[in-house]
Amino acid sequence: MNTALRDGAAIPEIGFGTSPLKGEDAIRAVGSAIEAGYRLIDTAVNYENESEVGEAIRRSEVERAEFVVQSKIPGRDHAYDRAVASVRGSLSRLGLDQLDVGLIHWPNPSVDLYADAWRALVDLQRDGLVRVIGVSNFHPHHLARIVDVTGVVPAINQVEMHPYFPQFALRAEHERLGIITEAWSPLGKGMNAYGEAPVRDAAAAHGVSPAQAILRWHVQLGSVPLPKSENPQRQRENLDVYGFTLTDDELAAITGLARADGRRFGGDPDTHEEM
Ligand code: A2P
Numbered sequence: 001m002n003t004a005l006r007d008g009a010a011i012p013e014i015g016f017g018t019s020p021l022k023g024e025d026a027i028r029a030v031g032s033a034i035e036a037g038y039r040l041i042d043t044a045v046n047y048e049n050e051s052e053v054g055e056a057i058r059r060s061e062v063e064r065a066e067f068v069v070q071s072k073i074p075g076r077d078h079a080y081d082r083a084v085a086s087v088r089g090s091l092s093r094l095g096l097d098q099l100d101v102g103l104i105h106w107p108n109p110s111v112d113l114y115a116d117a118w119r120a121l122v123d124l125q126r127d128g129l130v131r132v133i134g135v136s137n138f139h140p141h142h143l144a145r146i147v148d149v150t151g152v153v154p155a156i157n158q159v160e161m162h163p164y165f166p167q168f169a170l171r172a173e174h175e176r177l178g179i180i181t182e183a184w185s186p187l188g189k190g191m192n193a194y195g196e197a198p199v200r201d202a203a204a205a206h207g208v209s210p211a212q213a214i215l216r217w218h219v220q221l222g223s224v225p226l227p228k229s230e231n232p233q234r235q236r237e238n239l240d241v242y243g244f245t246l247t248d249d250e251l252a253a254i255t256g257l258a259r260a261d262g263r264r265f266g267g268d269p270d271t272h273e274e275m
Contacts, residue, residue, distance in 0.1 A: 001242070003224055005155040006178040009132045011068050011101070013219055014239055015040030017184060017228035019047045025230065030056035032232040037239050042158075042182075042226045043094075044072035044105055045086060046274060050093035058095060069094060070101030072136055073117055075108035075275040083120035087129060102130035103158060106137045106267070106274035118146040118154075132156065136182075137269040140173045147177075156180050161223055162188030163199065163214060163254050164263040171223070186225030187214055190265045198253035206244040209237060216241040217254045 002010040016038040021029050026049040030041060034056060043053045050071060057067060071094070077086035087102055102121050107114045114135075121133040134156030135146070147153050157174060161167045161183035174181050193199055194210040203213040211227070215238055218225040227238045246254075266272070 003180055003222075005132060005180055006153060007132060007155050009155070011132070011156075011180075011224065012038070012040040013224060014038070014215065014241070015042050015068070015070075015182070015224060015226040016235070017226035018043050018049055018053060019228065021047075021052070021228070021230065022049050023052065026052035027056045027059070029230045029235075031059060033235050034060045034062055036232060036235040038235070039066050040068040040070070040224075040226075042070050044074070045077070045090060046072070046074045046105060050090055054094040054096065064096075068100040069096060070103060070132075071099060072103040072105035073121075074105050075111050075273060078104070078108060078111050078113035078117040080116045080120045083117040084124060087120075087124055091129065098128065099130045101132045101134060101156065103133075103156065104135045104138075106272060107139075107142045107269050108273055108275070109270060110273055111275075114142065115146050115149045118152075119150055122150050122152050134158070134179075136184075137267075137272070137274075139269050140170065142269065143173065143177065143179070153177050154179055156182055158182035158184055158226070160185055160264055160266045161218070162186055163193045163196070163217065163257040164188050164191055164259060165265075166221075166255050166258045168258070171221075181223040183218055183223045183225045185266065186218055186223075186227050187211055188265075191263060193257065196257055198250070198257060202246055202250040202254060205250070206246070208241075208244060211238060212241050213246065213250075214254070216244065216246055217251060220246055220251060
């Protein structure tokens with residue numbers, strides 16, 4: 001199943017997250033993920049595994065055209081020329097002629113050049129080096145600024161999202177602008193969302209695992225989760241969320257795990273630096 005993007009392209013409804021896989025582990029895990037059926041593969045310059053992702057793709061028997069490979073420009077490369085060079089570097093490490101999705105990894109407040117990086121992505125898309133352009137970890141005010149500077153709305157914003165942190169306000173803004181939400185740490189594993197009663201109850205009611213219930217919650221909310229797993233069986237399990245539908249009550253109960261204190265466990269885009 002695919003999610004349509006504002007510029008006419010489409011991406012799979014579920015992708016494979018590759019952080020923090022490295023070296024042979026990364027080649028093995030991406031390889032088994034491809035065998036399991038993942039076609040959207042998420043990497044970043046700063047994950048230091050682009051070569052391994054490229055290697056796993058080349059070793060597979062799947063046609064290049066079937067893959068949606070996405071990578072991200074780090075903060076140290078936000079100046080226009082450096083952003084262009086950064087994407088060229090990603091292409092060379094991945095062994096690809098075109099990046100399917102190019103994202104800005106974080107806004108990086110101390111650098112304050114993300115609008116320049118965005119201008120570079122707009123031009124790279126025009127020149128055919130990047131097919132779909134977007135951002136990651138952007139607040140609404142960051143989105144407003146790049147749209148202001150270029151008139152171009154990103155197709156994707158990849159952010160922390162899971163049942164503890166459902167991103168209500170940001171997703172409403174995405175809906176208004178026509179931006180697809182991708183979810184990193186979709187399982188909220190760091191805070192044990194699996195063990196929560198609404199997740200366990202929904203999973204038991206449909207005869208699925210807690211992870212499948214959470215991933216189905218994402219799909220029904222329209223966000224594209226990027227679960228990471230090194231385990232082939234869990235990789236398959238995480239794609240197998242199409243045999244059941246959560247009820248409105250189950251969706252609401254899982255969303256009800258959102259905490260008033262804002263249980264983000266990653267960085268806040270207004271302060272976090274990803275150089
Ligand atoms: P593993 O690689 O051993 O499968 P998130 O994507 O929310 O950051 O969570 C990633 C973590 O969740 C990884 O530690 C991964 O471990 C674990 N994980 C991924 N899929 C599942 C699953 N279906 N059931 C249990 N744990 C999972």
